[in-house]
Amino acid sequence: MTTAAPNAGGAAAILERHRHGRQERLAAWLRSRTLANSWQWLAGLVIFIVMLGLQQVMDPGTQRLLTSVFLFVALAQGWNIIGGYTGYASFGQVVFFGLGAYTVAVLMNNYHVSFWASMPVAILVGVAFAVAIGIPLLRLRGHYFAIATLGAAEGSREVINNMTPVTGGGLGITIPTFGAQAPTAYFGKPGFYLAFLIVAAGAVLIAAVLSRSRFGYAMVAVHQDEDAAAGVGINTTRVKVVAFAVSAAIVACAGGLYAFQQIEFYPTDVFDANFTVLMVIMVVIGGSGSVLGPLVGAVGLELLAQFLRVNLGTYNQLIFGAIIVVVVVFFPQGVVNFFRDAWRTRQFSLLDNVRRYRL
Amino acid sequence: MSQFLQAAAYGLVQGGLLALVAVGFSLVWGIMNVVNLSHGALAVTGAYLAWQLNVHFGIDPFLAIPVVAICMFGFGYVLQRGLINLVVNAPIFLTLLLTFGLGLVILNLLQLLYTADDRSIDTSYASQSFAISTVNIPYGRLGASLVAVAVTVLLALVMTRTRLGRAIGATGMDRGAARLMGIRARHVYAITFGISAALAGIAGTMIATVGSFNPTSTPSQLTLDAFVISVLGGLGNMYGALVGGLVLGVAESLGGLLLTGTWVNAIAMAVLIVTLVIRPTGLIGKAQYSGRVEV
Numbered sequence: 308m309t310t311a312a313p314n315a316g317g318a319a320a321i322l323e324r325h326r327h328g329r330q331e332r333l334a335a336w337l338r339s340r341t342l343a344n345s346w347q348w349l350a351g352l353v354i355f356i357v358m359l360g361l362q363q364v365m366d367p368g369t370q371r372l373l374t375s376v377f378l379f380v381a382l383a384q385g386w387n388i389i390g391g392y393t394g395y396a397s398f399g400q401v402v403f404f405g406l407g408a409y410t411v412a413v414l415m416n417n418y419h420v421s422f423w424a425s426m427p428v429a430i431l432v433g434v435a436f437a438v439a440i441g442i443p444l445l446r447l448r449g450h451y452f453a454i455a456t457l458g459a460a461e462g463s464r465e466v467i468n469n470m471t472p473v474t475g476g477g478l479g480i481t482i483p484t485f486g487a488q489a490p491t492a493y494f495g496k497p498g499f500y501l502a503f504l505i506v507a508a509g510a511v512l513i514a515a516v517l518s519r520s521r522f523g524y525a526m527v528a529v530h531q532d533e534d535a536a537a538g539v540g541i542n543t544t545r546v547k548v549v550a551f552a553v554s555a556a557i558v559a560c561a562g563g564l565y566a567f568q569q570i571e572f573y574p575t576d577v578f579d580a581n582f583t584v585l586m587v588i589m590v591v592i593g594g595s596g597s598v599l600g601p602l603v604g605a606v607g608l609e610l611l612a613q614f615l616r617v618n619l620g621t622y623n624q625l626i627f628g629a630i631i632v633v634v635v636v637f638f639p640q641g642v643v644n645f646f647r648d649a650w651r652t653r654q655f656s657l658l659d660n661v662r663r664y665r666l
Numbered sequence: 667m668s669q670f671l672q673a674a675a676y677g678l679v680q681g682g683l684l685a686l687v688a689v690g691f692s693l694v695w696g697i698m699n700v701v702n703l704s705h706g707a708l709a710v711t712g713a714y715l716a717w718q719l720n721v722h723f724g725i726d727p728f729l730a731i732p733v734v735a736i737c738m739f740g741f742g743y744v745l746q747r748g749l750i751n752l753v754v755n756a757p758i759f760l761t762l763l764l765t766f767g768l769g770l771v772i773l774n775l776l777q778l779l780y781t782a783d784d785r786s787i788d789t790s791y792a793s794q795s796f797a798i799s800t801v802n803i804p805y806g807r808l809g810a811s812l813v814a815v816a817v818t819v820l821l822a823l824v825m826t827r828t829r830l831g832r833a834i835g836a837t838g839m840d841r842g843a844a845r846l847m848g849i850r851a852r853h854v855y856a857i858t859f860g861i862s863a864a865l866a867g868i869a870g871t872m873i874a875t876v877g878s879f880n881p882t883s884t885p886s887q888l889t890l891d892a893f894v895i896s897v898l899g900g901l902g903n904m905y906g907a908l909v910g911g912l913v914l915g916v917a918e919s920l921g922g923l924l925l926t927g928t929w930v931n932a933i934a935m936a937v938l939i940v941t942l943v944i945r946p947t948g949l950i951g952k953a954q955y956s957g958r959v960e961v
Contacts, residue, residue: 390759396758396759396762398762443939443943444939444942444943446943447942447943447946449758450695450699450701450758451897451942451946453701453758453762454893454897454938454942455938455939455942455943457890457893458894458935458938458939458942459935459939461890461931461935462931462932462934462935462936462938462939465928465929465931465932465935466932468928469928469929469932580886584766587759587762587763588763588766591759591760591763595759621778622774622778624770624774625770625771625774625775625778627770628767628768628769628770628771628774629767629771630767631763631764631766631767631770632749632764632767632768632771635753635760635763635764635767636749636752636753636764639753639756639760661752663756664752664753664754664755664756664760665751665752665753665754665755666751666752666754666755666851666852666855
C-alpha cells in the first residue's frame with residue numbers, strides 16, 4: 308500500500324511507482340496469454356464478427372428473430388450477475404427494464420432529448436434505484452428477497468401507471484420517430500440488430516471480465532457462504548449492492564433500447580413479470596454462475612419459444628411449460644454445468660443427475 | 667361514516683376469501699420451503715371443477731366443497747410424490763421454476779378445455795345481501811369468509827391435535843430428525859401438498875361463487891395475493907394467513923375508498939416491502955421460519 312513508505316519522494320513518486328507496478332503486471336499478464344487460456348475470448352470475438360457479417364446476407368425475419376435473441380442474452384447475463392454469481396434470486400429484475408424504458412421514453416417524448424443522451428441517464432436511473440432498494444432488501448435472504456424484489460417491481464409499475472401527467476399512465480407512451488419532432492432518427496431493423504448485438508456482446512463481456520476478477524470471486528464467496536465470506540474480510544453488503552447495480556445497469560440499458568425499438572408501449576408491457584421469469588428460466592436452464600450458461604439458455608430458449616409460437620399455435624405455451632418442467636427435473640444444475648461435469652467425470656447418466664436433489 | 671363502515675365490512679369478507687387462498691400456500695411454504703407458483707392455477711382448477719359440477723349436476727357450490735377438496739387432494743398428492751419431490755432439495759430457483767412451469771401447463775390445459783372466457787357459478791343467493799343498519803353484507807361473500815375461517819380453524823386443530831398434523835409439523839422443523847423418528851418424509855410432503863391443493867380448490871370454488879374467474883388473469887393475481895398475505899401474516903402459524911388476509915382485505919378496501927386510480931396496489935406493495943424489512947417474521951409468524959437460510 309502507498310502508506311507503507313510515507314513521504315518517500317512525495318505523492319508524485321508514489322503515483323509513479325504505482326503506475327510502474329501496474330505496467331509490469333499488465334506485461335506479465337500479456338506474456339502469460341497463450342492460445343490455451345485465451346481461446347474463449349477469441350471465440351467470443353469470432354462469434355461477434357460472424358454475427359456482424361451474417362447481417363449482410365440475412366432476410367428480415369431472421370434478423371428480427373436474432374434481435375430478440377440478443378435482447379434476452381443481455382437480460383440473462385444481467386440476471387446471472389445477481390442471481391447466479393451472487394446467489395440472490397431477484398424476481399423483480401424487470402423493474403430495471405421498465406425504468407430504463409420509461410426513462411428513455413419520457414426524456415425523448417417530453418423533453419426532446421436525443422436517444423444517445425437518454426441512454427446513459429436510463430442506466431444511471433437503474434443503478435440509482437438498485438442501490439436505493441438494494442441496501443435494505445439485500446439484507447433479506449432466499450424467498451424473502453425474491454418476494455421483496457417482486458413487490459418492488461409490481462409497486463413500481465403501479466407508480467408509473469398512476470403518474471399519468473409524466474408517463475402517460477395506463478394509456479401508454481409514444482416516442483416520436485418521424486420528421487422534425489424526432490429527437491433521434493429511428494434505427495430501423497438493421498440498426499436495431501446492430502444495437503442489440505452490441506448490448507448483448509457488452510453484457511457478455513462485462514460478465515466475463517467480472518467473473519475472472521477479484522470482485523467475481525467475492526460474489527461467488529457470498530453465494531457459497533455469506534458468513535464465511537464476511538469472516539475472510541469481504542464487505543458482503545458492498546459486494547451484493549454493487550452486483551445488484553451492475554445487473555440493473557445491464558437490464559436498464561436493454562430496457563432503454565427496447566423502448567426505442569417498440570416506439571409505443573404500456574406499463575404492463577415493460578414491467579411484465581414474464582420478462583423476469585424468462586431471465587430466471589434462461590439462466591437456470593442454461594447453467595447459473597457461468598458466462599456460457601445464460602448465453603446457451605437465452606439463445607436456446609428464445610429460438611425454441613419462437614419455433615413453438617410459429618409451428619404449434621395454441622399449444623405453444625403448454626409445450627413451453629412442459630419443457631421447463633422436464634428440463635428442471637433432468638438438468639437441475641443447468642445444461643452447461645451438467646455437460647461440463649459429465650465430461651470431466653465421464654458420468655453421463657441422467658438418472659443419477661435426477662437423484663441429486665430428490666427427496 | 668357509513669361509507670367507511672361499508673368499506674370495512676366489505677374488506678373483512680373479501681379478506682376472508684383471500685385468506686382461504688393463502689392458507690394452503692403458506693402451509694406448503696412453511697413446511698416444505700417451496701414457494702408454489704402454481705397455487706393460483708390449482709385454485710382455478712378447483713373453480714372449474716365446482717363449475718362443472720354445478721352446470722352438469724346442479725350441485726350447489728357450498729355442497730360441492732367436499733368433492734372438490736377430495737379430488738384436489740388426490741391431484742396434489744400425486745403432483746408432489748411424482749414431480750415436486752424430485753427437486754425439493756434443490757436451490758430455490760428450481761422449485762420456483764418447476765412450479766411456474768407446472769402452473770403454465772395446468773392453465774393452458776384449462777384454457778384448451780374451457781377457453782379463456784370469464785365464468786362464474788350462478789346461485790340464487792350470490793347477488794342478495796342483508797343489511798345491518800346501513801351496512802350491506804352479501805350472503806355469498808359472508809358464506810365464503812365463514813368457510814375460510816372454519817377451514818383455517820380445522821386445519822389448525824389437525825396440525826396441533828392429530829398424529830398426522832404433528833408429523834407434518836415435525837418434518838417441517840427438522841426433516842432429518844423426523845425421518846429418524848420413523849416419519850416417511852416423502853409421504854408427509856405429499857400429504858401436505860395434497861392438503862394445500864384441497865384448500866386451493868375450496869378457495870377456487872368460493873371465488874367462482876362470489877365472482878368470476880378465467881384461466882389467464884385470475885391465477886397470477888391469486889398467487890401474488892397469497893404471496894403478500896403469507897409474508898404479512900408470517901409462516902409457521904395456521905392463523906397467520908387468516909390475519910394477513912383480513913388485514914390486506916380491509917387495507918385494500920379502505921385504500922380504494924381514500925385513493926384514486928390503482929394507487930392502492932402500489933401501497934399494498936409498499937406495505938409488503940416494509941413488513942419484510944422491519945418484521946420478516948410477519949404479524950404473528952414464528953421467527954424460526956424467517957431466520958432460516960434458504961439458498
